[in-house]
Each structure stands twice: as structure tokens, then as C-alpha cells.
Amino acid sequence: MPTVDIHTHMYPPNLMTLLRQRPQIPYVRTFDPKIGERLIILPTEETSTSTAKGRPIGPAYYDITQKIAFMDRHGIDVSVLSLANPWLDWVDSGVASRVARGVNDEMEGMCGGEGREGRLFFFGTLPLSASSEEVVGEVKRLKGLKHCRGVVMGTSGLGEGLDDPRLDELWKVLESEGMVLFLHPHYGLPDEVYGPRKSEYGHVLPLAMGFPLETTIAVTRMLLSGVFDRFSELQVLLAHSGGTLPFLAGRIESCIAHDAHLMKKSSAGGRRDVWDVLKKNIYLDAVVYSQLGLKAAIEASGRDRLMFGTDHPFFPPSEEAEGEWLSVTSNVKAVRDAMGDKKEDVDAILGGNAVRVLRLGV
Ligand code: URA
Numbered sequence: 046m047p048t049v050d051i052h053t054h055m056y057p058p059n060l061m062t063l064l065r066q067r068p069q070i071p072y073v074r075t076f077d078p079k080i081g082e083r084l085i086i087l088p089t090e091e092t093s094t095s096t097a098k099g100r101p102i103g104p105a106y107y108d109i110t111q112k113i114a115f116m117d118r119h120g121i122d123v124s125v126l127s128l129a130n131p132w133l134d135w136v137d138s139g140v141a142s143r144v145a146r147g148v149n150d151e152m153e154g155m156c157g158g159e160g161r162e163g164r165l166f167f168f169g170t171l172p173l174s175a176s177s178e179e180v181v182g183e184v185k186r187l188k189g190l191k192h193c194r195g196v197v198m199g200t201s202g203l204g205e206g207l208d209d210p211r212l213d214e215l216w217k218v219l220e221s222e223g224m225v226l227f228l229h230p231h232y233g234l235p236d237e238v239y240g241p242r243k244s245e246y247g248h249v250l251p252l253a254m255g256f257p258l259e260t261t262i263a264v265t266r267m268l269l270s271g272v273f274d275r276f277s278e279l280q281v282l283l284a285h286s287g288g289t290l291p292f293l294a295g296r297i298e299s300c301i302a303h304d305a306h307l308m309k310k311s312s313a314g315g316r317r318d319v320w321d322v323l324k325k326n327i328y329l330d331a332v333v334y335s336q337l338g339l340k341a342a343i344e345a346s347g348r349d350r351l352m353f354g355t356d357h358p359f360f361p362p363s364e365e366a367e368g369e370w371l372s373v374t375s376n377v378k379a380v381r382d383a384m385g386d387k388k389e390d391v392d393a394i395l396g397g398n399a400v401r402v403l404r405l406g407v
């Protein structure tokens with residue numbers, strides 16, 4: 046059974062050129078040649094005055110040969126690439142469609158490159174600042190690209206989050222085209238929650254807390270607004286094992302059950318509960334770094350709905366080293382620890398589920 050990485054990012058070279066030219070977030074800049082290029086994508090990063098602000102960004106982020114080298118080093122047979130955050134959320138509406146087509150065609154080209162056939166697939170990027178027709182049109186176009194297996198997007202949707210009724214056209218086309226939506230965080234939580242000493246803690250609070258909570262809130266808003274009742278076949282792959290959704294699903298249901306207004310509305314509308322949606326509409330990646338989180342994910346959605354990922358090239362080893370990355374080995378270990386001697390289940394989570402769900406065997 047192949048090992049498949051369904052959570053692995055890139056900024057394609059032409060997009061890097063755009064990011065290098067930008068004066069504001071998101072951008073790439075060299076503040077100090079001794080330190081090298083830096084990636085600035087989060088507001089918390091922009092407030093720093095250091096020449097080492099943001100994060101280092103090297104060829105692993107944009108050179109496909111480095112992705113293949115990383116895969117080879119870690120025994121990863123197949124990767125499903127996605128553009129990294131903040132995708133094209135920042136692009137002017139007038140050019141968003143053209144930029145999205147460019148990014149997606151570049152991804153398709155990288156996947157189909159010589160000697161790579163069968164090793165690379167991708168989730169396409171949507172021009173979310175463009176018109177609804179353009180967004181829907183790009184989904185349909187992506188469906189026709191040989192290596193595209195779904196779309197990636199963040200939690201802002203068209204600017205008002207994922208409970209926005211204007212997104213129904215998108216949910217409808219994703220459902221009818223059978224395209225999986227990979228939902229990934231970027232915006233985190235309001236900066237105030239991290240407190241006045243946040244800069245002392247590097248990226249830990251926004252990445253370990255902000256990201257998962259953002260995902261949890263976004264998907265809960267989809268649930269509460271009835272997206273999964275109206276589009277019962279829509280399939281959503283949640284980053285980072287669903288944020289905290291598996292852990293909080295019981296609390297979400299309990300809060301709904303104790304809300305008279307919501308209960309009245311939902312019993313009239315045939316509401317599906319969180320547990321049902323988790324088992325029929327939600328896939329979870331296994332990017333959670335411990336068997337405890339993984340067991341909750343398995344319990345919530347089922348072992349046939351979990352898929353291994355690395356989040357490469359984010360979370361490189363802190364020391365430049367030749368060996369394997371901790372961010373990869375800890376996720377593999379979590380799968381093995383959680384499944385014990387159930388080899389079939391280990392194989393399914395490390396690759397079999399992705400091959401089946403994302404049709405990677407063809
Ligand atoms: N940090 C990010 O900004 N994105 C990721 O996907 C992972 C870490």
C-alpha cells in the first residue's frame with residue numbers, strides 16, 4: 046500500500062514572483078541578505094521590527110524537485126499538493142480568476158512533469174474574490190484537469206465566513222462534480238486573545254491554538270447554517286484532524302439541544318446532527334502529532350475517513366539536518382501507536398484511504 050501525503054503545500058514559482066513584488070501581507074522579502082528570504086503571511090508577523098520577521102522561505106516552498114526529494118527521503122510515494130495559505134484571498138477581484146487559472150495550470154504542469162506521473166496530484170485554488178460564476182467556472186475547469194482531485198480553501202469564504210448563503214452555488218458545484226473541499230485555516234483568532242506577551246512565544250499560539258480553533262468555528266458555522274442538510278453529499282477534508290471538532294462535537298450538540306430557537310428551526314428543517322455529518326461528510330487529516338488526538342479523530346469520523354499528511358514545508362527541523370523531519374515522523378508514529386498491531390488500519394490511514402477517496406490509483 047503506498048504512503049500518501051494529502052496535506053503538503055507549495056507556492057508555485059509564478060506566484061512567488063507576485064509575492065516578491067507585494068508591499069503588504071502576504072509577501073516575500075529579503076530584509077537581510079545574511080538571513081535570506083522571509084515569508085510574511087500573518088498579521089502577528091508583520092508587527093515585528095526584526096529583519097528575521099516572518100519565517101524563512103527557501104526552495105522547498107516553490108521548487109518541485111525539492112518536494113520530490115522530501116518525499117523520497119520520507120518514503121512518501123504520492124503527494125496531493127495544495128497552495129499554501131492565504132491562497133488567493135488577497136487578489137483583486139478583477140484579476141482573481143486569471144491568477145487562479147495560472148496557479149492551477151502551474152500545479153497541473155508540476156504534477157504532470159516528466160518522471161513524476163502518478164506521484165503528484167493537487168487540490169485546486171479558487172478565485173474567491175471574483176464573481177460566483179467565475180468561482181463555479183473554475184471548479185468545473187479544475188474537474189477536467191488530469192491531476193486535480195478537489196479544491197483547497199480557507200475559512201473566510203467570500204469574506205463573511207462559511208455560513209454565507211452566497212456560498213451555496215459553490216457547495217452545489219463541489220457536490221455535483223464530486224470534488225473534495227480541503228478546508229485549511231489561516232486567520233487564527235483575534236490577536237488580543239494571545240495577550241501582551243505574545244511576541245515572546247514565537248508562532249506557538251497562532252499555529253497550535255489559533256489555527257485549530259479557527260477551523261473548528263468555521264465548520265461549526267457550516268453545520269449550524271444547515272450546509273450539510275442542504276448538500277448532504279458535500280465532502281470536506283478538515284486540516285489538522287478537524288482542529289478540535291472531534292473533541293467538541295458533544296458540546297456542540299448539547300448547546301444546540303439546549304437552544305430552544307435553534308431546536309425549533311432545526312426540527313422543522315430536518316437537521317442532521319454533528320455525529321452524522323462527521324461520519325458521512327467529513328474527512329480528517331492525521332496531522333495532529335499524537336495518538337490521543339488521532340484516536341479522537343478515528344472515534345469521531347471512522348478509520349476509513351482519516352488520511353496521513355505532513356504540512357511540509359512548514360515545520361522544518363530547527364537544526365539543518367540530513368535526517369527525517371520530526372513533523373513527519375511524529376505523525377507516522379501517532380498512526381502506528383493509535384492503531385497498534387492493526388496493520389490494515391495503519392496502511393489505510395497512511396495511504397489506502399487517500400487512494401480510494403481521491404482516486405489516486407488511476
Ligand atoms: N503555518 C502556516 O502558515 N500554514 C501551514 O499550513 C502550516 C503552518
Ligand code: ZN
Nearest residue numbers: 052054229356
Ligand atoms: Zn497546512
